[in-house]
Amino acid sequence: MVTLAEVAQHAGVSASTVSYVLSGKRSISAATRQRVEESIRELGYHPNAGARALASSRSNIIALMVPLRTDMYVPVMMEIAIAVATTARAHGYDVLLLTGEEGPDAVRRVTGSGLADAMILMDVELDDERLPLLRASGQPSVLIGLPADATGLTCVDLDFTATGALCVEHLAMLGHRDIAVVGEAAAVYERHTGFAERTLEGLRTRAGELGMRLLHRPCEGGYDAMAVTLARIFDERPDTTGFVVQNESAVEPLLALLRQRGLAVPEDVSVVAVCPDQVAVQASVRLTAVAVPAQEMGRRAVDRLVAKLEGRGEDEVVLLAPELSVRASTGPAPSAARH
Amino acid sequence: MVTLAEVAQHAGVSASTVSYVLSGKRSISAATRQRVEESIRELGYHPNAGARALASSRSNIIALMVPLRTDMYVPVMMEIAIAVATTARAHGYDVLLLTGEEGPDAVRRVTGSGLADAMILMDVELDDERLPLLRASGQPSVLIGLPADATGLTCVDLDFTATGALCVEHLAMLGHRDIAVVGEAAAVYERHTGFAERTLEGLRTRAGELGMRLLHRPCEGGYDAMAVTLARIFDERPDTTGFVVQNESAVEPLLALLRQRGLAVPEDVSVVAVCPDQVAVQASVRLTAVAVPAQEMGRRAVDRLVAKLEGRGEDEVVLLAPELSVRASTGPAPSAARH
């Protein structure tokens, strides 16, 4: 391994000069800088990460905590993770991948050891047990998701409440009165995952205001689970003409099952999805959907975090406004005469 | 931040003793050990990662390089990544997430800076430009995937050649003669991704041996792309009765399109998929499939890597034997009388 000292010797300057060339924290004459840079290139020097971290107490690493569970939203998670990694690199940071498995311990470990300078948390629950620790640690952090109490925290998320409202409004405008919501797996609600509960709240509130009937059913996803769920829905509410789906792995099964029942989309029933655009566009019917802007969320989270690390930027909740793209899966409700 | 020295003072021992308690590299009396451990707990001590890395020249970090592109196999990637992270933690390592974006530079950077002790590479191309660097660096590494030349490297992968052969054999046994392969996006083949090319090779070779006709078509995935691809396939080979699909996002569209053409699965056409079991089970028809054992691959890769880091284990190519699970999407070919 080539060291700073070797570079310094090779360039005929002192070690500190090389360091300052690297960091730019003091002015260096053009001639010296050039000589040093050449030596660096020639010797193939790479600063030692550990030594750097020790001396500067900054690791240039951002920890990203992703949910362990693969029971939901995998493509979204992946997209966020990749956006985080890419954006972080652009700012000179690397990304440490933590799984949710360790839970709060991971927060302690990373904070305590100085392994990372900052954290990004995904899959935040409304009353997440990691949050008190995070607040106490004083470590810069950003949540992707929105807990019940966000004081003292920075959050980036899609405005899921507005998302729910938007879906309902769209269906209302088209004349639908009976709406069914196909949600995430029951477990997702049981652990009070922010986005799921907020969407539901938005749906319910706006539906109430607009005098619509709303039936919410969690669904594991997959064909069989969706079949059962759909049967129940029609059992309970035979007049259902609108669906809101917030579960990527239920989308295709739902479309297939509707077809199978002889129900045409969008002539007989309308479907609004909450999913990444790519999924909406690739489905067997191009879906009217509110996009989950995964990349944007990842990017924003890192930007906010870097701002904090550089002393700019204070705590703040950033809620991205939902956008509904009308595609081929929604249309006017079949006339009331149908009854 | 609590330091080793503070713990030592609190416990009334020297710093080195605390260090030895932590590492277990020298014997410590039970009494001392207990006193030290208590101090650690009481003070909430966490060893500083940077200092540790500097002093020991080991970072206890494994770098995982995932493809940047989200054009393929996202759930598989995610599953592998999570398995890697989980397994690594179990061995006391953390995982650094690198995107393919940086390419070979990332290898240089990580190797040179001592940021990570070892690397895992995913999405390996047959003639991957990162490999020479990796060999030269002498850094312990494991590939998930199999390049054309694996000398001096450790690889873990599903035996995709055998996988292809297995799919063909299954269809042959059922009496199918004309087979279509719906592959990954064309770009995947263009960059000579190992698994895609090997599967194809396995399919072709075995098909040749068994006297079957094989038509391979790359496919972007999604409904529209699949529609075009399927139309072309039937144009060119109207007698096609068997499909092999190696593209998660083409599976459901294919099933939907076949249904739409009035072709029943498995009565009229059989479909074999290469995908994770979960996808196969959740599809609208339970798919006969060769499972891609994502978790297993991630786990094995880490195990091999840790073995190397501990001085055990030499270079080796681990090819997991494919397993075909027969489900509801394959059946006897419709009698030849159909012509």
Add this chain to the structure above:
DNA sequence: CAAACACGTCGAAGCGCTTCGACGAGCCCT
């Protein structure tokens, strides 16, 4: 019964870097 050997502990020397204060050299200002 002295020599040999664990065993448990300590002190000190670094690991490779950042950063602070110091210092000479050239500059401007009055």
Add this chain to the structure above:
DNA sequence: AGGGCTCGTCGAAGCGCTTCGACGTGTTTG
């Protein structure tokens, strides 16, 4: 012309840890 600047560079002091050799003690062994 001399005091006060700024500019570019250097030396040295750590950052918090690991690890090596050394040093008692207590225990075995020929």
